[in-house]
Amino acid sequence: MAENxxxxxxxxxxxxxxxxxxxEDFEVPYRENMNxxxxxxxxxxxxxxxxxEKTTPVTWDMSCLEEVCGACSMVINGTARxxxxxxxxxxxxxxKLEPMSTFPIVKDxxxxxxxxxxxxxxxxxxxxxxxxxxxxxxxxMPEKKRQxxxxxxxxxxxxxxxxxxxxxxxxxxxxxxxxxxxxxLFNLHPTGSMNKNERLDAxxxxxxxxxxxxxxxxxxxxxxxxxxxTSIAAMQRETTFHAFKSFFGSDHQVD
Amino acid sequence: MSKxxxxxxxxxxxxxxxxxxxxVFLVQHLVVNHFATRGEEAxxxxxxxxxxxxxxxxxxxxxxxxxxxxxxxxxIYIAFTAQYKYGxxxxxxxxxxxxxxxxxxLSFIFIAIHVYQTRVQVFMGADLDFDLVAxxxxxxxxxxxxxxxxxxxxxxxxxxxxxxxxxxxxxxxxRSQRIMGYVSLLVFVIVSFIGIQAILAFI
Numbered sequence: 001m002a003e004n005x006x007x008x009x010x011x012x013x014x015x016x017x018x019x020x021x022x023x024e025d026f027e028v029p030y031r032e033n034m035n036x037x038x039x040x041x042x043x044x045x046x047x048x049x050x051x052x053e054k055t056t057p058v059t060w061d062m063s064c065l066e067e068v069c070g071a072c073s074m075v076i077n078g079t080a081r082x083x084x085x086x087x088x089x090x091x092x093x094x095x096k097l098e099p100m101s102t103f104p105i106v107k108d109x110x111x112x113x114x115x116x117x118x119x120x121x122x123x124x125x126x127x128x129x130x131x132x133x134x135x136x137x138x139x140x141m142p143e144k145k146r147q148x149x150x151x152x153x154x155x156x157x158x159x160x161x162x163x164x165x166x167x168x169x170x171x172x173x174x175x176x177x178x179x180x181x182x183x184x185l186f187n188l189h190p191t192g193s194m195n196k197n198e199r200l201d202a203x204x205x206x207x208x209x210x211x212x213x214x215x216x217x218x219x220x221x222x223x224x225x226x227x228x229x230t231s232i233a234a235m236q237r238e239t240t241f242h243a244f245k246s247f248f249g250s251d252h253q254v255d
Numbered sequence: 256m257s258k259x260x261x262x263x264x265x266x267x268x269x270x271x272x273x274x275x276x277x278x279v280f281l282v283q284h285l286v287v288n289h290f291a292t293r294g295e296e297a298x299x300x301x302x303x304x305x306x307x308x309x310x311x312x313x314x315x316x317x318x319x320x321x322x323x324x325x326x327x328x329x330x331i332y333i334a335f336t337a338q339y340k341y342g343x344x345x346x347x348x349x350x351x352x353x354x355x356x357x358x359x360x361l362s363f364i365f366i367a368i369h370v371y372q373t374r375v376q377v378f379m380g381a382d383l384d385f386d387l388v389a390x391x392x393x394x395x396x397x398x399x400x401x402x403x404x405x406x407x408x409x410x411x412x413x414x415x416x417x418x419x420x421x422x423x424x425x426x427x428x429x430r431s432q433r434i435m436g437y438v439s440l441l442v443f444v445i446v447s448f449i450g451i452q453a454i455l456a457f458i
Contacts, residue, residue, distance in 0.1 A: 166352060169338040210266035213337055214418050215352035230427060237424020239263070 005030040007039050008050070008094035011058055013108045021105075025050035025094065026058075036076060036083040036097065037062055040109075060109035067223060070158030073100055074109050080163040082223055083109075100163040116157050119179035123202040127192040139190040152185035152231065154224040161218035161228055173207035177218035180209050181231035187238070197252070200235075200242040209235045269329050270422040272322040273415045280319060281412050285405075285449045291456035295385040298456075306383045315374075327363040334359055347436075355414050358407040365404030389457045398458070405450040413443035 009026040027050045028042035040058055047057040062072040065084045072083045075098040077091055088095070103111035129135065141149070155178055162168045162176040183199045186192035203209045212232050219229040245252035290301040308314060334356035340349065372391055377383045392398040417439040420426040426435045 164340055166337045166339050166349075169336075171336040171338070204263040206262060208263060210263045210422070213333075213352055214348065214421055215340070216346065216348035217340060220346055227429070229432070230429060233421050233424060233427040233432070236422055237427060240267070240424045243263070243267070 007034070007088055009039060009043070010094045010096045011043075011108065012096075012098040013058065014099070014105050016107060017105055024055065030088070034088040036074075036086040036088065036095065037065065037072060039088060039095075040083070040097075058109065059107045061111070068156055070156030073111075073158045073160055073163070074098065075100055075163070080160045080221060082158060082160075085223075100159055102163045102165075102168055103159060111159070113157065113159050116159060116162065116176070116178060119175035119207070120157070120182060122175070122205070123179050123183050123199050124195060125179065125182040125186055125199075127186060127189055128195060129191065141190055145188055149185055149188045151226060152181055152188070155181060155185075155226055156224065158223065160221050160223060164217040164221040165213075166215050166217070167211055167213040172211060174211040175207045177212075177222075177228040177232060180212070180235050181226060181228050184231045184234050196238075197242065197246075200239055203235055204239050204243065209239055212236075265329060267422070269326055269333075270419050272326045273412070274419050276318045277322050277326060278412050278415070281408060282446060285409075285446060285453055288453035289449055289456075291385065291388075291453055298385050302383055302385075306377075323366065327359075327366075330359050331363065351414055355411060355418070358411040358414075361407040362404065362411050365400070365407065369401075369404065385457070388454075392454060392457050398454070401454050402451060405454060406447055409447045409450055410443055413439045413446065416442060 006027045007030050009028065011024050011026065012021050013024050014021040026043050026048075028039050028046075031038075037060075040060055044057040047055050049055045060072065060074065060083070062084065063069040064071070067082045067085045070082070073080060074083050075096075076083060076086050077096050080100055083097075097109060099105050099109045099111050103113055103115065106112050157178060159178075161178055165174070165176055167174045168176045180203065183203055187196040187199060209232060214229075216229050219227065222228055242252075287301050287305055288298070291298040337352075337356060339353050339356075373383075373387060376387065381387060392401055417426075417432075417435050420435050421432065426432045
């Protein structure tokens with residue numbers, strides 16, 4: 001390795017949610033085993049662009065740095081992914097960094113994923129256990145079911161599946177694959193399934209599972225390899241049954 | 256179903272109508288047209304039989320016109336609320352997502368023109384016979400338009416069968432969805448063959 005090797009970054013920047021975006025190039029000194037985040041940290045340390053002008057440091061989100069928190073998602077050379085596992089050596093330079101376009105931009109590469117958390121609240125993606133007394137241990141979970149649920153539980157709400165989805169945009173209210181898959185997760189849970197009808201009702205509401213367009217980009221893009229299209233199809237089946245049961249049936253509320 | 260939204264029901268009806276009755280009608284229509292390959296006489300007899308079914312106007316309205324307007328108008332709404340993701344990830348499914356919407360809009364335009372050129376003309380007094388279609392496709396531009404229209408409609412139907420199976424929760428596993436993909440391709444090939452052979456018989 002040459003001593004004075006450098007990394008070329010091209011960053012799509014935006015001052016605030018209202019202002020218009022612009023591209024700025026940076027050149028930072030190369031070190032071995034760098035990732036996109038450590039390169040951005042270099043820019044933060046010395047906020048000078050490729051032309052040698054002093055500029056503002058680039059803003060982005062990050063937390064765990066080991067691809068489990070989902071905070072540092074961005075579009076790197078055209079592909080939405082986590083920047084913490086994006087190793088510099090694996091990319092063609094200049095490395096183009098853009099914020100994920102599906103979400104409102106806060107500043108530079110920092111985006112607002114509230115839409116996803118609101119969807120999780122709407123579908124009640126949790127197991128309600130709070131009460132005034134100890135309910136004791138819940139029912140045991142069959143091992144096979146646990147294995148399936150474990151895969152689904154890897155979702156970190158990173159937003160990549162929404163970014164690649166053609167049906168998640170300003171014109172549609174579709175909640176995207178992540179929230180649908182979480183309904184499957186919590187409906188699989190023995191205690192969680194006691195509230196499965198409320199979750200299915202939410203999935204049949206505005207922006208629910210029926211608005212999936214089946215481009216199946218989500219499952220290809222998911223950094224955790226979650227079987228998102230199987231989850232969506234599973235929820236299509238559950239909501240179909242739920243619709244028939246709630247119209248024609250009587251005792252489905254307790255089953 | 257108070258908590259559930261009407262859009263769920265509308266989407267499910269949209270999906271159902273695409274196959275029953277519209278898909279069934281499409282196949283039936285192309286099969287009847289295929290009589291043209293057996294000569295003018297055979298086609299006139301078959302078309303005469305279809306056109307003189309009892310209560311034909313009610314059959315047309317409830318099996319064709321109402322479903323197609325519902326499916327077409329809501330389908331255009333679906334197509335234009337999507338924002339296609341170019342290039343990434345470049346998979347067959349991402350491309351077929353786009354094709355499904357493009358062929359949907361194309362079919363809707365094609366069918367509107369086709370209905371004007373045939374059914375509306377018959378309503379205004381033209382004879383329902385071989386020459387009605389033969390006069391149209393005499394012009395090579397109309398012939399090309401018809402071939403493109405048939406291919407688009409059949410693709411939309413065949414690929415629609417694949418998504419129908421997911422929408423109703425029939426194909427859930429990866430494997431079943433993949434096999435259904437092959438089935439829908441086979442349907443596309445067979446039904447287009449019937450349709451193209453039929454239209455070429457009018458030249």
